[in-house]
Amino acid sequence: xxxxxxxxxxxxxxxxxxxxxxxxxxxxxxxxxxxxxxxxxxxxxxxxxxxxxxxxxx
Numbered sequence: 001x002x003x004x005x006x007x008x009x010x011x012x013x014x015x016x017x018x019x020x021x022x023x024x025x026x027x028x029x030x031x032x033x034x035x036x037x038x039x040x041x042x043x044x045x046x047x048x049x050x051x052x053x054x055x056x057x058x
Contacts, residue, residue: 010046
């Protein structure tokens with residue numbers, strides 16, 4: 001399915017990074033920094049933008 005989505009590699013990377021950061025922030029022993037939070041927000045924005053593009057193209 002990802003092969004049929006333009007930019008899927010980038011979206012998959014954003015999702016992987018977001019999930020890894022979420023797990024670390026939730027279960028890790030380090031605190032969430034403002035820089036890390038901003039990075040997570042950028043990944044979410046990329047994912048939402050990609051989903052919106054897919055919905056518009058259908």
